[in-house]
Amino acid sequence: MTQTTRACPDCGADISHRHGNTRRCEPCATAHRTRQDSRNPDDSAQCIDRNGTDECTRGKLRRLRCWKHYKRAVTAGIDLSPTSRTCLACGTDFTPQRHDARHCSRRCTTKSSYNRSRRPNETKLCIECEAPFPATRTDRITCSRTCRRRRNDRRRYKGIRDFVCAHCAETFQAIRSDALYCSHWCRKRAYYSANRERLIAQSVQWAVDHPEELQARRRARRALQRNNPGSVGVEASDWRRLVLRYRGRCAYCGAQPDAIQMDHVIPLARGGRHAIGNVLPACPTCNHSKQATLLVEWRNQRRRSLAA
Numbered sequence: 001m002t003q004t005t006r007a008c009p010d011c012g013a014d015i016s017h018r019h020g021n022t023r024r025c026e027p028c029a030t031a032h033r034t035r036q037d038s039r040n041p042d043d044s045a046q047c048i049d050r051n052g053t054d055e056c057t058r059g060k061l062r063r064l065r066c067w068k069h070y071k072r073a074v075t076a077g078i079d080l081s082p083t084s085r086t087c088l089a090c091g092t093d094f095t096p097q098r099h100d101a102r103h104c105s106r107r108c109t110t111k112s113s114y115n116r117s118r119r120p121n122e123t124k125l126c127i128e129c130e131a132p133f134p135a136t137r138t139d140r141i142t143c144s145r146t147c148r149r150r151r152n153d154r155r156r157y158k159g160i161r162d163f164v165c166a167h168c169a170e171t172f173q174a175i176r177s178d179a180l181y182c183s184h185w186c187r188k189r190a191y192y193s194a195n196r197e198r199l200i201a202q203s204v205q206w207a208v209d210h211p212e213e214l215q216a217r218r219r220a221r222r223a224l225q226r227n228n229p230g231s232v233g234v235e236a237s238d239w240r241r242l243v244l245r246y247r248g249r250c251a252y253c254g255a256q257p258d259a260i261q262m263d264h265v266i267p268l269a270r271g272g273r274h275a276i277g278n279v280l281p282a283c284p285t286c287n288h289s290k291q292a293t294l295l296v297e298w299r300n301q302r303r304r305s306l307a308a
Helices: 026-039 067-076 106-117 145-156 184-194 196-209 211-227 236-245 284-290 295-307
Strands: 122-125 132-135 161-164 171-174 261-264 279-282
Touching: 184 196, 184 295, 196 211, 236 279, 261 284, 279 284, 284 295
Parallel strands: none
Antiparallel strands: 122 132, 161 171, 261 279
């Protein structure tokens, strides 16, 4: 009968000559035992019942005793509850739940740790405004949050340069070195284009989950169209003539979308009339971005976003 060849999983040495339950060679077994001892530190030397004739069990202490002396104390009925101590942070007396507890609460533990790591107050000069300030940390170089923000902005500033918008591919100038879009509008459209299916699915799911709120919104809009002052309605023939007058294009941006929408120049929510004199054909992009704002407000918002 031949003996099965076995190898050490750490170094690959042959351990067929060793005992069948042995998994490693002698050097690897010693190193593994050392690693295990480092992960589980031995506190048996601090056992209060330690004596020269009886060795303590290696490992962590329980109620200031090793495992062997702890079991003996429990069997003998000795009261092992910790005595009251004085908190090192606030000075109050408390009964600890652990033998190594030195603070009465977590707040006191945090306070004590902060006091240990706190550096003595040193007067430094702010590198931004050159004003003296007491520095409680060794790595603090500015006197306030305003100076820190101003310094970070100045470090990011690398001059006005030309960039190409990642959405509309137009050239624009920006100060920041990580500029990607020419305006907030292009940033929103790029996000919508990248997440269109997910956003549509979320909208459809919301409509399915909230049918009552959806019906309430539709009833409120129909009530605005029907009950606002001076509302006379929009005939289908008048709407077709208006669309033909603009040649099927958006009255705001001039685009020719697949589906034209009816936009109220003065929104119904702002007291506008639901009449042919207050509507214009618009593309879905302009209609959705205008929402319930006036035409002047909407154009100012777009001008500011393009200038940003």
